[in-house]
Amino acid sequence: MNQLIEIQLSDNMSPGGVRSKDIADIISSLEDMIASVVVRDHPELLKDNIIIGLSDISKGSLILAFIPHLIPLTIPAVKEIIYSISNNIYDHLPVNTLSSLKKIIKLTQRHNCEARIRAKDGETSLQAIITPQTEITDKYHLNGETILYGEIKRVGGDEPTIYFKPVHGKPISCKTTKDLAKKAGNYLYTQVGLSGIA
Structure with a gap:
């Protein structure tokens, strides 16, 4: 598959060493982060119709691979999230995206690990690293x-x-x-x- 989304927890994390609840939280948080950005950009869509389907759990370190349902909408959303994490700029992301991202940050703090989010689009691959030190400030610039x-x-x-x-x-x-x-x-x-x- 040329278009794929992955989240990888650092080497000290493996499928047998992580609670099922934590894996479920990662899956639901990632899906909610992406779906919230897609719905913000395409309000005619329902959030429940945006599916980021789990396609693989790799051995070794914990790598969760996903195949998104609406690729032309979800891959750009993931790229925006990756850009925001990489540049520590969160003020334009939806509140639900930030909430889900904070859950992943808490998981990295609890397990003292890193989480790498990747978007693969053909030959292009973008990545952002979430560490226990990743911090989202609650400064939102709203105008209207x-x-x-x-x-x-x-x-x-x-x-x-x-x-x-x-x-x-x-x-x-x-x-x-x-x-x-x-x-x-x-x-x-x-x-x-x-x-x-x-």
């Missing part, structure tokens, strides 16, 4: 359109600034243009909704 409701408390300054007290939370200030500051001045001490990108 939002509306804050509250009261404009003050407008002005040498650099035009709007001081705003939201209904819930601490007061905030934001720089603005003179024209917008003049318009905002008409709404001093009035309940308003401010829209923007956060």
Whole structure:
């Protein structure tokens, strides 16, 4: 098979030396990681329809080989995950992918081993190594359109600034243009909704 996904635990791990539950966790975590990326990119698909089928367990070190169901969608998803692990950049991955990846990291910590994830696509093979030291920070950069409701408390300054007290939370200030500051001045001490990108 030219297109394959593998996860290999380092040499001190062998099929007879690992609990079945741990192997099941690896299999389900890998499938969930990949399926979450595919569904993010193709929301018309159901996660349950994305199958990463176990095709082989090799002797020696523990190597689990998988043949994915939707190859044109799953192989790019695995490559994205591998890139993220290799470059320690996780902020664009779905939350479920990160959750499953953390389970694999915990397994490497518990067994003091490495897990290598490989994607083979024809002659090309990409690999990422998860070690007990692999760390995913919980810093997520989310942005989108939002509306804050509250009261404009003050407008002005040498650099035009709007001081705003939201209904819930601490007061905030934001720089603005003179024209917008003049318009905002008409709404001093009035309940308003401010829209923007956060």
